[in-house]
Amino acid sequence: MAGMDITLHASFLPHDDPDASLAFYRDLLGFEVRGDVAHDRRRRITVGPTGQPGTSVVLEPPGTDPSVTDAERRTIAEMMAKGTFASLILATPDLDGTFERLQAGAEVVQEPTKQPWGVRDCAVRDPAGNLIRVQELG
Secondary structure (H helix, E strand, O other): OOOOOOOOOEEEEEOOOHHHHHHHHHHHOOOEEEEEEEEOOEEEEEEEOOOOOOOEEEEEOOOOOOOOOHHHHHHHHHHHHHOOOOEEEEEEOOHHHHHHHHHOOOEEEEEEEEOOOOOEEEEEEOOOOOEEEEEEOO
């Protein structure tokens, strides 16, 4: 049976401050801004790594789906504040250089560390509290 030809196109992360998120993803991480759309006081920003036009991260206010209840929105806000709502894992051949840039503008969760499961990585939080882990390639 042949495998399906599927690629990862977009992943969604919540933001609660679009300008702070832009500063993190564009200015600190060096991602390209691929879209920035405001609608009904909600701003959705699409970013992605340079040279990978087919892979994006969409930053949007949490709980914008009309089926999300007020109680669920409160839970999401609490989880975002704790940093337990969403996460993203990135990879780079230069973990130490990337960490040096990130620590200048992000809340550090873990300095570059060799993990028991074999990877060397670090972790920071973006302005919305999302956990961003960066693994070392190679």
